[in-house]
Amino acid sequence: MGKKTGAQILIESLLKENVEVVFGLPGGQALPIFDAIHGSELNFILTRHEQAASHMADGYARSTGKPGVCIVTSGPGATNIVTGLATAYMDSAPMVAISGQVATDVIGQDAFQEADTIGITRPVTKHNFLVKDVKDLARIIKEAFYIATTGRPGPVLVDVPVDVQRSVCEFVYPEKVEIRSYKPNYNGHIGQIKKAAEVINRSERPVFYIGTGVVVSNAQDEILELSKKADIPVTNTLLAVGAYPFDSKLSLGMLGMHGTYCANKCIQSADVIIAVGARFDDRCTGKICDFARKAKIIHIDIDPTAISKIVDVDIPVVGDAKTVLKEMLGLVNTKEHKDWIKTVGVWKEEHPLSYDTNDNKLHPQYVIEKISDLTKGEAIITTEVGQHQMWSAQYYKAKYSRLFLSSGGLGTMGFGYPAAIGAKFGNPNKEVIAIAGDGSFQMNMQEMAVAVLNNIDVKVIILNNQYLGNVRQWQEMFYSKRYSHSCLAKRKECPKWCNTPNRAVCPVYIPDFVKWAESYGVLGIRVTDKKDVELALKKMLETKGSVVIDMWVEIEENIFPMIPAGASLDDMIIRMNG
Amino acid sequence: MRHTLSVLVENNSGVLARISALFAARGFNIASLSVNETEEPAISRITIVVKGNESILEQVTKQLNKLVDVIKVTDFKDIGYIERELALIKITAVNKTSRDEIIRVAGVFRARIIDISPDSVIAEISGDESRLSAFMKAILPYGVKETCKTGVSVLCRGNAGKIK
């Protein structure tokens, strides 16, 4: 076998884990690792910012189901990935992050580029490890991958001091993992499953409420089968867009703050809610005491801490969604809920998702609809955070799960573009499109260099509304249109108080995204007119390599329906003034 | 509600930080905490006494179980257990009369006097919380200068709560 350095052991362990690609950026306390990478076959991608490296790993993970990996240096390298770890943690994305650390004998002395990475990342990781002895390294890497990918997945960080990277020992990669204190439970309790099935069999107005857990455990087929068998409509969370076919008559679309009228009506009228791999996030439930007052709640989740955390659950089933639903299929009766489904149909028709289609203005929703049509919902879409994110969730009809990637729990602006690059590395044959807000995109757009230099074909569509639009919408609706620091075009010369944006008189928007794209050798297209949208999108899809479309959409468009923060799902605002 | 939790954990560095962070993040004040190696050196036992809302505590218990380093959590609410705590109390005693009186009170509570200085004595008492606080109350009028308690040690009776 022969002895190897810690750095070599680390890289060989990653190869043993079949890691296809690693994102990151070097630095002083990671130099031995980068030297080992230099002599290996590891596919390492140099990013321009560590935060982006962590989102790329995340995008790779969400789109493939395999763990994403990033390597950064100590101190600022490690603190730069904190947002990425927190983003992945909130949305249960499997990730392994490796950080360099100062040598063990100077830890705690405020050495150059020292940060307490373990302390800082503890609350935003599923678990983290400080490697104090090179002999533990291979085992820790094995455990890190195991923990990241099993149970409820999440990010795991391994902090490797530089002297450990240099120390040598025999390399044996463990075959198996045995952690006595960590044993996720996949099989639901059969007694609980039976109880749940009985309640479903007796129900008259049941609803499925499905979340990330369905995507993670690949339970789409089981949900589809069960919902058809027992005639149960299905609403999805933001992160489960695509997990249930949009064109099914049982599909309600997304629930919650910007969910559909019929989804929220169904939740509020249901007698049984079957939550699967969803965690009753406040963006879904609205005011808790008014949430689904008439319903018995069945909750299937692999994470026991998710159960009865927010709403009291009547029948908890702790286990893997797919495994539990398979079991349930045999126990749930074939049934029709004619009246219920009829009512659902009425709600669907009463207030479908809509926007002004009578004028010739360039509405952002129209752009998403077109993207959805032209890609047939088969492209991987990533979003940033804001209005464009909600419109994407509402109007992009993703055919399957893992085609819609978005930061739901943390709501991280700057996630979408690097996540798209990561997704493309994992899915070289799929079309990958980042739908960006003009604000969010500027948080990580420097990564275009990574896309171009690595021939990564990611399209960017900026829904440019000249605003931090989501903030502007809230200011319009709840702060008497006082647009405080939400305008991205505002110059020193502008009046202090301005709530009358108008592209014809507002200062020139910077940056010029088209010229900016061109500076990377990338095709940039500006669209200011509705009639040019389709042509531009077609051109984009035909073009090989990166393309940036700067869509000048309606500035003051709002997302509807909307439930104000803290209000109940009954208090939907369907449209402004009505 | 006062709760005594016994948490068996892997004896790794940082594990106490993980656990105390869970309580801190939910605004729980830990009333008493003791950490020891067990008969198996790779495993430590952390005994925590907290006061707080029942449902939040249930959440915290689940969260504790979720930590990768936690092997087992026992809430002593529903099972028979033995609880002991040891306290050292330095009491003002400037003359023979007060010294004698303190020694008498200590005798009643089966506390031991383990040091006598010119103007104070140190009493040692062990027992459950109620015994310790009753003694404290009785001795308070004499003037308590300093106290130090060990934190609670708890084991359940019989077989409940064993590692395996």
Ligand SMILES: Cc1ncc(C[n+]2csc(CCOP(=O)(O)OP(=O)(O)O)c2C)c(N)n1
């Ligand atoms: C890192 C970060 N900072 C701040 C916010 C708060 N925030 C939520 S949406 C939003 C506006 C985003 O603007 P833009 O990207 O242009 O999207 P739009 O809403 O205009 O579509 C802001 C500032 C956030 N989600 N993330």
Ligand SMILES: [Mg+2]
């Ligand atoms: Mg914007």
